Structure formats: C-alpha cells, structure tokens
Amino acid sequence: LTSTTPFRLFILGDLPPAGGDVELISLAEYRHARVLSRTTLRAADLDWFRQAIRDLRGFIEIGSPVLEPGFLKDLGARLFELVIRSTIRDLFVTATAQRDGFVPFELFVESSALASWPWEYLFDSGTRMFVCRDFHPISRSIFDQTLPLTTGETRKRLRLLVVLGAADDDDEIDVDEEVLLLESVFRSYLEPDRFEMVVKTLSASELTMLLQTSRGRFDIVHFLGHSAFDLSRSEGYLRLMKAGARESTKLYANDFAQAAADSRIRLAFLNACETARSAIAEEPARSSVAAALLGRGIPAVVAHQFSVPDNGAHFFAIAFYNLLSCGRPLIEAMRAGRAAMSHADDNRPFDWGIPVLYTRDPQVVVFPATDRQAAVETSSGGASQSFMVNPASNRTTSKRQGREDRQRQRGAEAATARSWSGDSAFGSTRTERSGDVAPDQPVTSTPVPSSEAPPAPGRPLAVSRASTVAIVDIDARAGFLAATIEAANRAQSYYQFRLAYLPVPRGAVRKQVEDSAAPQLFIPALEDFAATTPQELKSDWVCFITRNLLAGHGFWNHLAATLDTNPAVFFVTTADLRDFARLAGTTFAKATLLVCLSMLVASDERWDLDYHSETAGCLLDYCWNRSDMIVGLKKMRFDHAPCRSKIMDKEMLAAIDAIIALQT
Amino acid sequence: MMITVELRERLSALGSSELERLMQVVVKEYVERNPDAAAYFSPEILTAGLGQAAADAGLAAVPVVEPDDKTEVLRAIALELAEEPRYATLLGNALAVDRPTRVDPVTASIVLAGIVLVLQTRFEVSYDHHNGKRKLHIAISKAPTSENLIAKLFGLFKVTPPS
Numbered sequence: 105l106t107s108t109t110p111f112r113l114f115i116l117g118d119l120p121p122a123g124g125d126v127e128l129i130s131l132a133e134y135r136h137a138r139v140l141s142r143t144t145l146r147a148a149d150l151d152w153f154r155q156a157i158r159d160l161r162g163f164i165e166i167g168s169p170v171l172e173p174g175f176l177k178d179l180g181a182r183l184f185e186l187v188i189r190s191t192i193r194d195l196f197v198t199a200t201a202q203r204d205g206f207v208p209f210e211l212f213v214e215s216s217a218l219a220s221w222p223w224e225y226l227f228d229s230g231t232r233m234f235v236c237r238d239f240h241p242i243s244r245s246i247f248d249q250t251l252p253l254t255t256g257e258t259r260k261r262l263r264l265l266v267v268l269g270a271a272d273d274d275d276e277i278d279v280d281e282e283v284l285l286l287e288s289v290f291r292s293y294l295e296p297d298r299f300e301m302v303v304k305t306l307s308a309s310e311l312t313m314l315l316q317t318s319r320g321r322f323d324i325v326h327f328l329g330h331s332a333f334d335l336s337r338s339e340g341y342l343r344l345m346k347a348g349a350r351e352s353t354k355l356y357a358n359d360f361a362q363a364a365a366d367s368r369i370r371l372a373f374l375n376a377c378e379t380a381r382s383a384i385a386e387e388p389a390r391s392s393v394a395a396a397l398l399g400r401g402i403p404a405v406v407a408h409q410f411s412v413p414d415n416g417a418h419f420f421a422i423a424f425y426n427l428l429s430c431g432r433p434l435i436e437a438m439r440a441g442r443a444a445m446s447h448a449d450d451n452r453p454f455d456w457g458i459p460v461l462y463t464r465d466p467q468v469v470v471f472p473a474t475d476r477q478a479a480v481e482t483s484s485g486g487a488s489q490s491f492m493v494n495p496a497s498n499r500t501t502s503k504r505q506g507r508e509d510r511q512r513q514r515g516a517e518a519a520t521a522r523s524w525s526g527d528s529a530f531g532s533t534r535t536e537r538s539g540d541v542a543p544d545q546p547v548t549s550t551p552v553p554s555s556e557a558p559p560a561p562g563r564p565l566a567v568s569r570a571s572t573v574a575i576v577d578i579d580a581r582a583g584f585l586a587a588t589i590e591a592a593n594r595a596q597s598y599y600q601f602r603l604a605y606l607p608v609p610r611g612a613v614r615k616q617v618e619d620s621a622a623p624q625l626f627i628p629a630l631e632d633f634a635a636t637t638p639q640e641l642k643s644d645w646v647c648f649i650t651r652n653l654l655a656g657h658g659f660w661n662h663l664a665a666t667l668d669t670n671p672a673v674f675f676v677t678t679a680d681l682r683d684f685a686r687l688a689g690t691t692f693a694k695a696t697l698l699v700c701l702s703m704l705v706a707s708d709e710r711w712d713l714d715y716h717s718e719t720a721g722c723l724l725d726y727c728w729n730r731s732d733m734i735v736g737l738k739k740m741r742f743d744h745a746p747c748r749s750k751i752m753d754k755e756m757l758a759a760i761d762a763i764i765a766l767q768t
Numbered sequence: 769m770m771i772t773v774e775l776r777e778r779l780s781a782l783g784s785s786e787l788e789r790l791m792q793v794v795v796k797e798y799v800e801r802n803p804d805a806a807a808y809f810s811p812e813i814l815t816a817g818l819g820q821a822a823a824d825a826g827l828a829a830v831p832v833v834e835p836d837d838k839t840e841v842l843r844a845i846a847l848e849l850a851e852e853p854r855y856a857t858l859l860g861n862a863l864a865v866d867r868p869t870r871v872d873p874v875t876a877s878i879v880l881a882g883i884v885l886v887l888q889t890r891f892e893v894s895y896d897h898h899n900g901k902r903k904l905h906i907a908i909s910k911a912p913t914s915e916n917l918i919a920k921l922f923g924l925f926k927v928t929p930p931s
Binding site for chain 1: 867
C-alpha cells in the first residue's frame with residue numbers, strides 16, 4: 105500500500121420518498137481530524153437534483169435532452185456544496201494543501217437514493233476543478249457493511265480471466281480489439297512469467313460454476329460485453345453467452361456476487377454499461393453489480409454508472425491496466441483511465457465520469473513494480489504521462505474492416521494450425537481459436553526485449569540478440585497490429601516486434617502540401633519528439649504508422665520515410681494500402697507489415713542498401729507511382745538479386761523470408 | 769409540432785441496425801420514465817397485450833408476432849412516433865449521437881414495444897400484476913380519429929382493418 109492518507113466523506117440521512125425537506129449530515133475524516141456538518145436539503149432543491157440527474161443520464165445514454173456545456177459544472181458544484189461545506193470544506197482544503205501527490209477521496213453514502221447519484225462529477229467552484237479529475241480521485245465503498253480487511257495476497261504471477269459477453273460479430277463491441285490490446289499492454293510492461301491471461305466465452309451457469317470451483321485461481325476478472333440495469337428487478341446484470349451459441353443469458357448482480365464470494369478474486373473489471381448503477385430504493389450492495397461484488401468480498405471493482413461508449417471503454421481499460429501493470433495504485437489507474445477516455449474520437453465531455461471504482465482500499469497495488477517497469481517508467485518520464493493509449497477506432501466501418509482482417513487471419517491460421525484437442529472445462533479460450541496453444545493455456549510468452557542499451561541509430565547490430573522494433577500507431581487505427589506482430593514474432597526471432605503506446609504530439613498533419621490535396625503527416629514537425637523514442641522505448645527501431653501520406657522538407661506523398669536526425673526512426677503510411685492489398689490479393693495487415701519490413705531493411709546501414717527506381721517487386725522498390733507497390737505485394741518474395749546479395753547476414757535473410765511468407 | 773421534413777428524410781434513409789438502435793433508445797427512455805413498464809416488455813406479455821388490443825379494435829385473430837424483417841416496420845413506427853413533438857425531439861437528439869455502447873437492449877421484441885409506444889400516445893396503457901401474472905392493457909377506443917392509426921399499426925402485421 106502507498107502511504108497517502110485518504111480523505112473520507114460519509115453522507116448520512118435518507119431521502120423521503122414522498123418529498124419534503126431532509127436533513128443531511130456530512131462527516132469527513134482526514135488524518136486525525138474528523139469534522140461534521142449538517143445541511144437541509146429543501147424539497148425544491150431535491151427536485152432539481154433529481155431532474156438534473158435524470159437529464160444527465162438521458163444525455164449520456166440517449167443524447168436527450170441536449171444539455172448546455174455548463175450543465176455539468178452546475179450540477180457538480182451543487183453536489184459539492186451540498187456535502188462539502190463549512191468545516192468539511194475547511195478539512196478538504198487542508199487535505200488538498202497538504203497533499204503529496206493525489207489524495208484519494210473515499211465516499212460512503214448511507215441512503216440508497218443518494219448512493220445512486222453521480223458523485224464522480226463533484227465540482228469545486230472555488231478552485232474551478234472537478235475533484236475527481238484533479239487531485240482527489242474518487243472511489244466508493246459500502247456504507248453499512250463490514251468488509252474484509254484483506255485485499256488479497258500479492259502473488260508473483262498474476263492471473264487474469266477475461267470473460268467475453270459478446271460475439272465476434274457484435275456490431276456494438278469490438279471484442280477482439282480489446283482482448284488484443286489488453287494482451288499487448290501486459291506483454292509490454294510485465295515479464296512473461298508474471299502474468300497469465302485466459303480468455304473465455306461463458307454462459308451464466310458456466311461463469312458461476314467456474315467462480316465457485318476456482319478458488320484462488322484468478323486474481324483479476326475482466327468482463328467485456330453487454331450489461332444493463334433491470335428496472336423491474338432493481339438489479340443490474342451481465343449478458344453472457346455460451347461459446348459458439350447465439351443464445352444468451354443474464355447473470356444478475358447478486359447471483360454473480362454470491363458465486364464470486366469465495367473466489368479470492370482481487371479485482372473485478374466490468375467494462376460494460378450500468379454495472380455500477382444502483383437502485384434508488386435498494387442499497388447498492390443488493391442492486392449494483394459492482395457494489396454487490398464488493399459487498400461479497402471482492403476488494404476492488406471497476407464498473408460504469410451509465411452506458412459506456414465502446415471506444416471510450418477501450419481507452420479507459422488500456423490506460424487503467426497500463427498504470428496498474430506499472431505498479432501504480434488502483435486509484436491512479438482509475439484517474440489515468442478516466443483521462444484517456446478523452447482520446448476517443450467520439451468522446452463527449454461527460455464520459456470521464458462514467459467509470460466508478462468500488463473498493464475498500466483505493467490505494468492497493470495489484471501489480472507490485474519490478475525493476476523493468478521502473479526502468480520503463482523512468483525512461484518515459486513518468487507513468488501518468490507516458491503510458492497513453494491509442495486503441496483502434498470503434499467506428500463501425502473501421503471495426504468491420506478490422507474484423508474482416510482478423511477473420512481472414514484466423515482462417516489462414518486455422519488452415520495451418522497444429523492439431524489441438526479437447527474443449528476446456530468451461531467455454532472456449534482465445535488460444536483455442538488461434539490454434540497454436542492448447543486450450544486453457546495462458547497467453548504469455550513474448551520474449552523480453554534486451555536490457556542492453558540500444559545501438560546507435562542505424563548502426564550494425566553486432567550482438568546476436570533480436571533487433572527490437574517498437575511499432576507506434578499514431579492514427580492509423582490498425583486494430584490488427586497486435587495479432588500481426590504476434591504472428592511475425594512467432595515466424596522468426598531475428599526481429600522482435602512489439603506494440604508501443606506513446607502520446608504523439610498533435611498538429612503535424614498538414615493540408616495542401618505542394619500540389620497534393622491529401623493531408624500529409626509533416627515529419628519535421630515531430631522531429632524533436634520522435635528522435636529520442638528508441639531510447640524511451642528501449643528499442644533498436646521505432647516505426648510510426650499513420651493513415652496520412654508523408655511529407656518533409658522537399659518531399660510529399662511518400663509511403664515511408666525516415667527521420668532526418670535518427671534513421672532508426674521511420675514513418676510508414678497506410679494510405680491507399682488497403683486498396684493496394686486488395687488489388688494484390690493480400691491482406692491490409694500483411695501490406696502494412698511489409699512496408700515496415702522494407703524500411704527496416706533499407707535503414708540497416710550494414711548493407712549499403714537503398715531504394716531503387718526499378719520496380720522489380722522488391723522490398724526496396726522506390727515506387728514512383730505509389731500503385732507500383734502492388735507489384736511487390738503480389739510477388740511476395742525477396743529475390744531481387746542486386747539487393748539480396750548485399751545482405752550478408754543469413755539469419756536476417758531468413759527472417760525477411762519468414763515475414764514475407766506469413767499468412768496474415 | 770409535426771415531424772419536420774428533415775427528420776422524416778433522415779428516418780427514411782436509416783438502415784436496419786440504425787433503426788433498431790434508435791427504437792431501443794426510444795424504448796429505454798420510456799422505461800426510464802416508467803420503470804413499472806420494464807417488466808412488461810417481454811415477448812409474451814407484449815404479444816398478449818397487443819393481441820387483446822387488436823381484438824378490442826375488432827381485428828380478430830391478429831397474428832401479433834415480431835417480424836423476421838423488421839426494417840420497414842421499425843421505420844413506420846419511428847415515423848409515426850415522430851408525429852408527436854416529444855418523440856420528434858427525442859428521435860432528433862438520438863440521431864445526433866451515433867456511437868456504439870455496451871448497453872444490453874431493453875427488449876428483443878422491439879417492434880412490439882414500438883407499437884405499444886405509438887399506441888400509448890393515443891390510448892391509455894396500463895400495467896397490471898395479478899396472481900403472479902403480468903398483463904399489459906391498452907384501452908382501445910374506436911374514435912374515428914384513432915381508427916386510422918389502429919389500421920395502420922395493425923396493418924404492419926398485414927391485417928386488414930374492418931370496413
């Protein structure tokens with residue numbers, strides 16, 4: 105645990121169902137101080153709050169009514185003034201002034217009706233800050249229940265169960281993308297022997313049975329799928345489906361929580377709608393999925409109080425796990441996740457308040473930091489700044505295209521898969537689908553990048569270790585990248601590819617560059633930022649992928665280009681690649697990988713290679729006409745003798761051939 | 769306020785999945801305002817309630833079932849709802865927010881629920897829980913102004929209204 109002292113706020117008093125004034129008592133604790141304040145909530149004000157919260161829910165969930173930009177601050181400020189006033193406010197100011205980092209804000213609400221209010225939007229009109237977004241990340245606990253003191257033992261090897269509640273072809277949720285992103289996050293920041301990830305599609309009864317029979321088997325349960333709050337039962341539920349079947353079943357909050365009661369799960373992440381919503385007339389621990397789990401002994405539950413947009417949910421989850429896997433406390437991971445939601449294309453101003461953390465200890469560290477994480481963090485200038493995310497877009501067209509690419513890849517993999525037998529006891533796992541690992545085996549095994557300092561840019565790699573290549577998706581939203589990288593790493597060991605996450609400065613995309621109408625990524629604008637990324641990412645090479653064509657001083661409309669000041673950094677575009685790939689009869693994923701490979705080969709200073717004007721179907725064709733690339737994509741061989749003969753490293757040639765031969 | 773030309777055009781251009789999403793939004797909004805209704809939006813209760821309403825309207829033996837191809841039925845329901853100012857605003861706002869979420873649909877019988885929503889703009893709809901059974905009541909009155917609506921709605925099930 106960290107040593108930060110939390111600010112605790114208890115809200116006492118219940119709301120009269122028939123209306124009328126009500127007296128509320130706020131009790132706050134910070135260090136050794138405890139103060140109390142009373143306030144009368146007038147009937148008219150109560151009506152205002154109820155209507156405002158209904159409007160907020162309506163706006164977030166269905167876009168109606170349309171709210172003014174200042175609405176949220178108004179609601180947040182009135183919530184703040186209701187419960188943080190007089191001596192409570194004094195203590196809050198003291199806590200803020202004495203803070204060394206964040207001061208966790210723990211909230212306990214007695215009334216069921218008040219507990220259902222969106223306290224995450226508390227707005228301090230004195231400092232003009234949303235409490236939750238700045239120095240006081242809010243978490244909730246259960247008011248009247250004695251919760252276990254333990255937050256579970258910290259084990260060296262963390263086990264993550266990912267429960268899929270939606271089918272691959274679900275129009276609203278990109279299941280594959282989230283699974284791949286989760287996997288790549290853990291692989292990026294944890295040693296392979298420090299985590300297991302098991303992915304299952306389970307029916308309600310299968311999940312219940314698994315939880316009841318797997319005491320201590322899993323540390324984290326991550327659910328992604330559909331869920332809702334059943335108003336007729338005043339209880340939330342998860343929608344689950346049996347693997348391979350279309351029928352689905354509901355798993356209600358209390359049934360889920362009872363099944364999980366003795367599971368020894370340390371963290372439940374319910375990345376689905378309304379999983380933190382509670383009933384007005386029923387206590388949260390009996391109505392909200394998240395609070396029910398907390399009430400039955402799960403120490404920490406991350407959930408959502410409203411409908412959550414799919415894209416925002418991706419961003420939230422990845423940023424959350426990024427921080428968590430770097431050894432940061434839960435509450436910091438929540439804060440980072442909330443902030444990351446604003447990166448989604450379809451983000452709306454209220455999205456950051458949708459996630460809710462239910463826990464009895466917001467400062468718990470789920471993944472203790474290791475030297476490797478610390479090194480990554482230090483070199484990147486701090487976790488909260490560096491581990492930003494860039495998941496693929498959820499926009500339907502992109503999602504569908506991404507899905508098609510992945511399905512094509514799966515089909516190819518299935519055709520070449522080694523035999524695998526038997527069904528696991530419960531549902532199916534991701535590894536079963538890919539066919540390369542026996543069912544129920546953990547998804548692990550990415551080799552760890554070397555801890556040696558990377559060589560000088562573009563210099564020969566004298567050591568016999570893998571050449572590490574970090575791939576950063578700026579805005580291409582290539583959802584297939586994780587799977588493609590995994591396939592490339594499986595096929596050879598000369599190059600070790602990995603997906604990296606970096607916040608890329610905006611403003612580098614320019615329109616009307618010379619005679620081109622297409623937007624261009626102007627590389628010099630990223631010079632300072634990009635030049636040091638190999639060191640920051642501890643990689644020999646860094647490949648940035650963008651959807652825009654590339655331009656620099658004196659050139660434009662390029663498909664790929666290196667950074668002037670560091671040839672170990674290069675940029676490739678996916679513009680037109682989808683069409684070129686289709687015309688060449690290959691996949692978008694494969695085409696993208698080949699452009700990256702082309703730049704890797706061309707930038708390797710050992711061989712004095714350069715792009716040539718001749719279009720020979722070679723990796724080093726200059727492609728004066730961009731569509732010339734189709735020739736190389738069709739050919740899929742690196743047999744251009746003038747270029748091949750210059751490469752004296754047989755292992756490198758073997759790796760190039762293996763990557764070109766990939767069926768992705 | 770009647771449905772605007774712009775809203776009509778937008779509804780007319782929507783595809784199947786967009787129409788279904790839109791109707792789920794409308795039904796969810798209705799259920800949020802009328803929590804008691806949530807338990808009544810199951811296929812069985814909706815079918816029984818609408819079947820009784822059809823019989824009360826003189827349309828005997830109406831096959832009230834969720835159609836396989838919902839697109840045009842949902843469009844007709846949306847256009848009908850949009851004649852009401854309240855729903856016109858709601859539909860217009862909902863159309864402005866098109867982003868996938870992870871919320872579970874309110875009901876699988878979105879066509880039946882949609883028809884109930886249209887009917888409740890003209891008739892009294894009540895929910896009754898008696899002896900462990902839930903029933904949906906739609907008080908159909910045969911006013912001349914309502915007969916067209918009844919004919920149109922139940923015509924969606926390809927039933928000819930009485931002459």
